[in-house]
Amino acid sequence: MKPANITQLLATYIHALHILHYHGVLDGYGHLSVRNPDNPATFFTIYQMAPALVSGLDDIGEYRVSDSERARPGNPDAKDTVERFIHGETLKRYPDVNVVLHGHAEEMVAYSISRVPLRAATHMSPIIGEEVPNFDITKFYRPNDTQDFLVRNQRLGAALAAEFDTSSNSNTYPRHNVVLMRSHGFAAVATDVKMATYEGIFALTNAKIEASALMLQHAYTGQAAQGRDGIAYLTPRQIYDSWQTERGIVDKPWALWVREVQVNPLYVNELDPDQ
Template structure:
């Protein structure tokens, strides 16, 4: 008769069968671990920092998300599990393919709007980081027809304006969430080749060539919206940046891709 014994694996007790002498044991099944263990730790750390920076800057509250393309495999991207952004740790970071399927979910919950990220990465090879947020400053410009335009040099990337994605035109009456690949493709099409897209009654999505750039653009887009709204309330004529001014500012490297900002913001949230 085959006996039984208790084996401890980590903190888990497993009831095993003791095999008779000479019997062969079947090979153990490999257990797939969460993908963050195989990812570039620097990239994971920067993604954690980006989440915390945008929470500290009050762009994110309990909702919103930021992702980064996997430099080792451009057909995949990194995004945290569904959690308040200010609470993200390296252990929360997951890897997804461009269909927005997790490589190793490990039972963790997923953001329902991860398709925003997957479809933008699919359509824009130049994009290496994406932010989706619900900043209140942005909302008026997505529901009034008043265009969001650059009012100062730090938001020159806005260019001639930011397009508005109306999910009603793409999917009829919905819950306003971009929770399918089809809706993600429609959002990416509205974004086009630009740096940002507003989302009617929802928020905005911002893209960049790196995490520092997308975080910088997100923060300065929020500030631009606040300043533009304040200027409109004064009732005078607003002098926006001209196309020539925008071109010359961007020719200088768009604030050095926000490297100085990034260093300061990262220290604020990661080195306490």
């Protein structure tokens, strides 16, 4: 097998971090990981820093999937992100997952603390699926745990990874692409960096559209208060067909998203020859 071009992969990875910040999916916190194609037992993710400020190799570490600890010494001055266990444990449980995304967008948090289910409301968001699980970390705390909602160890990372659930057709890729995290944010999985970026942007878009529709419907009819929201969500067939379409044309918005961050002086990508 021909070795992967890791520099090119990480250039795309840095673009993804910048794009996700530009579109409000990631703020000063949050992170993205990508499995090492030359060594599936390791993954790359940023050190403890704001995603928008990642610019080159000194900002990215390589970690073991087995325990989420450094596979290489890397930058000795950089701190490891506390929640790297989200990535390691999810990549460990699902061998066909190559990318894990974690963010704290407030529109997603709102669904995590309410009883309103996040459902696919637009053909651009089939990755939402028929339902989105909500991981409640408080159910897994032990007496001596720091109860700050952060996924600080392998045990909590494994509990979150299990929430994605295994498909009836495969034990190597999960049933759900997105999982809410109570009072915290969300996590998402994908096969590649571009698709993970798409998922993050349109999961957030879907959350905004659904919230707006619910407010409009309630203001117009009052039905939401009676437990009937009246929203036209996608059917299972519509979700499936939309997903087959959208996954094949992700390169179309990707070119625009990259250009948006290339011309913005906030974002620096030392690995991009065009920047």
